[in-house]
Amino acid sequence: MTVGTRGSAATIRIPLRETAQVLSGRRSIFYGWWLLGASVGAMALGSGVSFWAFGLYIEPLEAQFGWSRAQVSLGFSAALLASGVAGPFVGRWVDVRGPRSAILVGASLTALSYLLLATTSSLWQWYVYSAINAVVRQLMFFIPFMALISRWFDRRRGIATSILGTGFALGGFVVVPLVRLAVDGLGWRESFVVAAAVIALTFIPIGLWVVRNSPAEVGLEPDGATRAEVAAAPPPQVGLTMQEALRTPLFWVLACGFMTFFFGMFGWLVHQVPYYESVGISRGTAALIVSLAAGASMVTRLIAGLLADRAARFETVVMALAVVLISAMVTLSVSTSPPAIALFIGLWIIGTAGGPMMEALILTRAFGVTHFATILGAVVVVETIGQILSPTVTGAIFDATGSYDWALIVFIGTFSASFLLFGLALRLPRPLETKYARPLPETPRGETAG
Numbered sequence: 001m002t003v004g005t006r007g008s009a010a011t012i013r014i015p016l017r018e019t020a021q022v023l024s025g026r027r028s029i030f031y032g033w034w035l036l037g038a039s040v041g042a043m044a045l046g047s048g049v050s051f052w053a054f055g056l057y058i059e060p061l062e063a064q065f066g067w068s069r070a071q072v073s074l075g076f077s078a079a080l081l082a083s084g085v086a087g088p089f090v091g092r093w094v095d096v097r098g099p100r101s102a103i104l105v106g107a108s109l110t111a112l113s114y115l116l117l118a119t120t121s122s123l124w125q126w127y128v129y130s131a132i133n134a135v136v137r138q139l140m141f142f143i144p145f146m147a148l149i150s151r152w153f154d155r156r157r158g159i160a161t162s163i164l165g166t167g168f169a170l171g172g173f174v175v176v177p178l179v180r181l182a183v184d185g186l187g188w189r190e191s192f193v194v195a196a197a198v199i200a201l202t203f204i205p206i207g208l209w210v211v212r213n214s215p216a217e218v219g220l221e222p223d224g225a226t227r228a229e230v231a232a233a234p235p236p237q238v239g240l241t242m243q244e245a246l247r248t249p250l251f252w253v254l255a256c257g258f259m260t261f262f263f264g265m266f267g268w269l270v271h272q273v274p275y276y277e278s279v280g281i282s283r284g285t286a287a288l289i290v291s292l293a294a295g296a297s298m299v300t301r302l303i304a305g306l307l308a309d310r311a312a313r314f315e316t317v318v319m320a321l322a323v324v325l326i327s328a329m330v331t332l333s334v335s336t337s338p339p340a341i342a343l344f345i346g347l348w349i350i351g352t353a354g355g356p357m358m359e360a361l362i363l364t365r366a367f368g369v370t371h372f373a374t375i376l377g378a379v380v381v382v383e384t385i386g387q388i389l390s391p392t393v394t395g396a397i398f399d400a401t402g403s404y405d406w407a408l409i410v411f412i413g414t415f416s417a418s419f420l421l422f423g424l425a426l427r428l429p430r431p432l433e434t435k436y437a438r439p440l441p442e443t444p445r446g447e448t449a450g
Contacts, residue, residue, distance in 0.1 A: 030220070030223065030224030031212075031215075031218060031220060031224075032152035032153060032160075032215065032220075032222075032223070032224060034210070035148070035149075035152060035210060035211065035212070036149060036152070036153075036160055036163055036164065038206045038210040038211075039145050039148065039149060039164055039167065039206075040163060040164060040166060040167035040170065041167065041202065041206070042103075042145065042167070042202055042203055042206050043141075043145060043164060043165075043167025043168050043170075043171065044167045044168070044170035044171040044174060044175060045171065045175060045198050045199070045202045045203075046137070046140070046141050046171070046199065046202075046203070047141075047167070047168045047171035047172070047175075048170075048171030048172065048174065048175020048176060048178075048179065049114075049171075049175060049179060049194075049195035049198055049199065050133075050137060050141075050195075051168075051171070051269060052171050052172040052175060052176045052179070052269070052290070052294070053175075053176065053179045053183075053191075053195075054076055054269065054270045054391075055269075055270055055271060055272055055273035055274055055290075056176070056179055056180055056183050056273060056283075056287070057072075057183065057188055057191075058072050058073070058270075058271075058273075058274050059274065059277070059283070060183060060187075060188040061126070061188065064188075065123070067123060067126075068395075068399050069274070069395040069398050069399050070392060070395040070396040070398075070399050071123060071395075072126075072395065073270065073271075073391040073392045073394065073395030073396075074127065074391075074392050074395075075126045075127050075130040076130065076270055076391045076392075077387075077388040077389070077390075077391050077392045078127040078128075078130050078131045078134075078388075079130040079131055079133060079134035080134065080266070080384050080387040080388045080391075081131070081384060081388045082130075082131035082132070082134045082135045083134035083135060083137070083138045083380070083384065084380050084381050084383065084384020084385075084387070084388070085135075085381065085384070086134075086135045086138050086139075086377075087138065087143065087376070087377035087378065087379075087380030087381050087384070088242070088374060088377040088378050088380075088381060089377070090102065090138050090139050090143050090144070090373075090377055091143055091147075091242075091373040091374040091375070091376055091377025091378070091380075092373070092374050092377065093139070094143055094144050094147045094373035094374075095147070095370075095371055095372075095373045095374050098213035098214075099144035099145065099147055099148040099151075099211060099213055099373075100207055100211045100212065100213050102139050102140065102143075102144040103139075103140045103144050103145075103203060103206070103207040103211060104140075104203075104204060104207040104208065105139060105140075106136055106137065106138070106139030106140025106141070106144070106203075107140045107199055107200065107202075107203030107204050107207060108200070108204065109136035109139070109140075110133065110136045110137045110139075110140055110196075110199050110203075111196040111197070111199045111200040112136075112196070113129065113132050113133040113136050113137070113196075114133065114192045114193070114195045114196035114199065115192070115193060115196045116129045116132065116133070117129045117130065117133060117192045118189040118190070118192035118193050118196075119189075120189075140199075140203055140207075143373055143376055143377060143380070144373070145164060146161065146164070146359070146360050146373075146376065147372055147373040147376070148211065148213070149161055149164050149360075150360055150364060150369055150372055151213070151214045151215070151222070151369070152214070152215055152222060152223075153222060153223055154222040154223055154225075155222075155223050155225075156223055157360065157361065157364065158305050158306070158307075158308030158310075158311075158357065158361055159302070159305040159306055159308075160305075161305065161308075161357035161360045161361065162301045162302055162304055162305020162306075162308065162357050163301075163302065163305065164357070165301045165305070165357050166298040166301050166302060169294045169295070169297040169298045169301060170294070170295075170298060171294070172290055172291060172293070172294025172295075172297075173291050173292070173294040173295035173298070174291070174295075176287055176290055176291050176294070177287055177288065177291050179191060179195075180283070180284070180287040182194050184283075239364075239367055239368020239369055239370035239371050239372065239432070240367045240368055240371065240375075240431055240432060241371050241374075242371055242374045242375050242378055244367075244431070245366075245367045245371075245375050245378070245431065246378065248431045249428055250366055250425060250428045250429070250430070250431060251366075251367075251375075251378075251379075251431075252382075253421055253424050253425045253428060254362060254363070254366070254379070254421075254422075254425055255378075255379045255382035255383065256382065256421050257318070257418050257421035257422045257425060258358070258359060258379060258382070258383050258418075259382050259383045259384075259385055259386040259387075260386060260414040260415070260417040260418040260421065261318070261322060261358075261414070261415065261418035262383050262386055262387055262390075263386030263387065263389065263390045263411070263414040264325060264329070264390070264411035264414045264415050264418075265325075265352065266386070266387045266390045266391065267390035267391060267393070267394045267407065267410075267411060268348075268411065270390075270391040270394070271391065271394050271395070271398075271404065271407070272286070272290055273286045273287060273290060274398070275404050276289060278398070278403060278404060279336045289341075289345065292345075293345050293348060293349055296349045297349045297352055297353065300349055300350055300352075300353035301353050301354075301357075303353065304317070304353040304354055304357070305357060308357060308361055313426055314358065314361045314362050314365070315362060315422045315423075315425045315426050316422075316426065317354065318354055318358055318362070318418070318422045319419050319422045319423060321350075321351050321352070321353060321354050322351075322415045322416070322418045322419040322422070323419060324347050324350050324351035325347070325348070325351035325352070325411075325415045326412055326415045326416060326419075327347050327351075328344050328347035328348045328351055329344075329408045329409075329411045329412045329415065330412060331343050331344045331347060332344045332408055333405060333408040333409065333412070359376060359379065360372075360376075363375055363376060363379065365430065365432070366430050366431060366432060367431060367432060368432050386414070393407070393410065394407045394410075397410070
């Protein structure tokens with residue numbers, strides 16, 4: 001069921017009224033906020049031991065096995081390839097069976113896959129085990145949690161998904177220093193064992209005791225809306241299926257826009273610690289920089305979420321973020337002095353403020369919520385092309401030149417391509433509007449899928 005439309009004034013008044021009712025005891029806290037809080041914790045730990053930690057394993061694996069940086073990075077690319085291919089299947093699982101079962105099954109298998117990674121002794125094992133880990137991690141991580149929050153929140157989807165995105169940043173802020181201590185103090189194998197324990201002890205209890213697939217399962221409405229607010233809502237708009245979405249030009253433009261945007265983001269995410277080490281910064285200091293930058297990005301992501309609920313077309317926001325990231329890479333390619341690195345970090349924090357909510361807001365506005373997880377999974381397949389190439393190309397550039405200078409130039413090019421693609425997306429009609437022959441509200445709306 002769809003929660004009613006709203007303008008910016010209503011969006012401001014309703015939370016203030018509800019806050020007063022909660023404080024006075026006339027209204028309980030919406031369960032979706034408790035669910036969101038647990039999801040943030042899960043995202044923090046899940047991202048901290050995986051995405052954020054990738055760079056911490058490069059040097060130890062090089063040192064122990066004599067592999068090149070490109071060879072080690074290819075393991076991350078293999079993982080991204082497997083994850084991308086699994087995306088539509090994971091999305092279909094989530095849409096049909098619900099996020100809860102995906103999280104529980106995925107968490108159990110992911111914990112086992114980290115134990116498998118700890119036994120790595122040859123290059124082919126590094127590639128195969130990394131791919132297995134990525135597939136099962138996809139089942140418990142981004143797609144199910146993004147679909148879950150999109151079901152529980154409608155009018156506040158922007159701020160809710162941005163809060164969820166702070167969990168990803170929190171992983172870099174809190175978990176990365178702990179992973180570094182585990183890798184340096186215990187060893188990279190033992191660090192994978194710790195990751196297995198963290199995943200099992202975090203995700204399985206959350207899946208069992210906290211996650212509910214939709215508000216309807218506990219007799220609620222999205223956003224905690226009252227019956228009167230739901231009754232006042234206009235007729236719902238049913239979302240497009242994945243097959244319908246694939247036939248629209250907008251799907252492919254958006255997918256390519258995300259692909260080029262995340263090419264730069266993932267390339268830097270994997271190689272940021274080795275980059276700082278390459279310009280004379282110790283691993284401990286590099287990990288601290290990553291941690292502080294991730295912590296600061298939590299603030300910018302919340303601000304972006306507040307603005308997102310008031311933006312008619314979020315594509316313009318992504319274009320602005322791309323310009324900021326271009327400026328960040330230009331800064332670093334010109335100078336690696338402490339002031340230049342500080343300026344780069346500031347620009348990077350702002351440029352990555354969109355975080356995971358970019359896809360949720362743009363795709364739900366374009367194609368609806370009913371089949372969101374499946375459509376997101378299809379977009380992930382296209383995104384993965386860039387994510388596969390980025391770590392390996394970046395590592396190969398370093399192996400060939402001894403520096404990351406040309407990699408920064410490549411990142412500038414892909415962020416520029418993303419800017420142009422999202423600009424093109426602005427000129428294309430929204431398929432949801434075309435299908436139902438009426439415009440969408442100025443701010444996002446959605447419906448829960450059962």
